[in-house]
Amino acid sequence: MTDTWLNETLYPDWGQRFRFTRQLARVQSPFQDIAIFETDSHGRVMTLDGVVQITERDEFVYQEMLTHVPLLAHGAAKNVLIIGAGDGGVLKHVLMHKGVERAVMVEIDGEVIDLAKRFLSGIGGDAWNDPRADVIVGxxxxxxxxxxxxxxxxxxxxxxxxIGVGEVLFTDAFYQNAARILTPRGIVVNQCGVPFMQADELAETSRRRAQFFSHVSAYVAAVPTYVGGYMTLGWSGKDAASTRLPVEEIARRAEAAGITGKSQYWSPEIHVASFWLPPYIAKHLP
Structure with missing residues (x-):
């Protein structure tokens, strides 16, 4: 039998590939090409326009760091807004926090949500039906x-x-409005790419965010299928102290939130350490 390979198209001169056993879905939505593949190595894999977005095997790294870090750094978040995240993983992890009263999720492409529910149901789990969740296709x-x-x-x-459908989420207008709709100790986090290959992305978005937030930083997570080393998660906040909390305080907040022992990557120690950036990444911050 001839092997069938999925070749990622993120970079023109470097990439990764997955041997897949079957293609489960392929949809051209009004916004993008969406595909889901079955692999032996990484479970099910979703791509958007040929770029790997999530795999069942390592999705926990990204989801845990994108949610637990800002929520625990804030310490009393009740209302959370999620932009994108149509696979449902961020929503699920946000709703693990007992103190969260409302989680609004706005995903522009309803096809992503539908396909995730059908073929990646373990990622979102029961979050779709949680009464605290307000899922908006828009x-x-x-x-x-x-x-x-x-x-x-x-x-x-x-x-x-x-690029493409995600481009407008990196503009001055977006960050200005994000700052406006946040509470006085509010925090916004966003993925800023893999700086080994996408340093301009981190530098440019940091410059834009610094126009509207008094404290701009980044933290890192090592997601195997986001090739090129550390993925950076951009941090914009109104209180610099939120990124300098000791391990003991983060552990206390995790216990109170009800997430202790429920993570595979995040821990209080990883939380604190993730803000200590290698110089090759830190130099791209304001």
Missing amino acids: DGIDYVAQAPDGAFDVIIVDSTDP
Whole structure:
């Protein structure tokens, strides 16, 4: 039998490939090409426009770090806004926190949600039916522009890179409105790419965020299928102390939130250490 390979198309001169056993779905939505493959090595894999977005095997790294870090750094987040994240993983991890009263998720492409529910059901789990969840198929830019001042404690942006449908989530207008709709100690986090290959992405988005937030930083997570070393998660906040909490305080907050012992990558120690950046990454911050 001839091997069938999925070749990722993120970079023109470097990449990765997955041997897959079958293609489960392929949909051309109004926004992008969506495909889901079955592999022996990584379980099911979702791609958008040929770029790997998530795999069943390592999705926990990205989801845990994108959610637990800002929520525990805030310490009292009740209202959380999620932009993108159509696979449901961020929503599931946000709702693990007992103190969260409302999680609004705005995903522009309903096909991503539908396919994730059908073929990646373990990633979102029961989050779709949680009464605290408000899932909206719509434009996150419009939602943020129209939301009232101080409506959210934490904003989590889980988008593609700043090309195509994800480009508008990296603009001045978006960050300005994000700052407006956050509470006084509010935090927004967003993926900023793999700086070994995408350093301009981190530098440019950091410069933009610094116009509207007094504290701009980044933290890192090692996600195997986001090739090129550490993935950076951009941090924009109104209180610099939120990134300098000791391990003991993060552990206390995790216990109170009800997430202790429920993670595979995140831990209080990893949380604190993730803000200590290698010089090759730190030099791209303001």
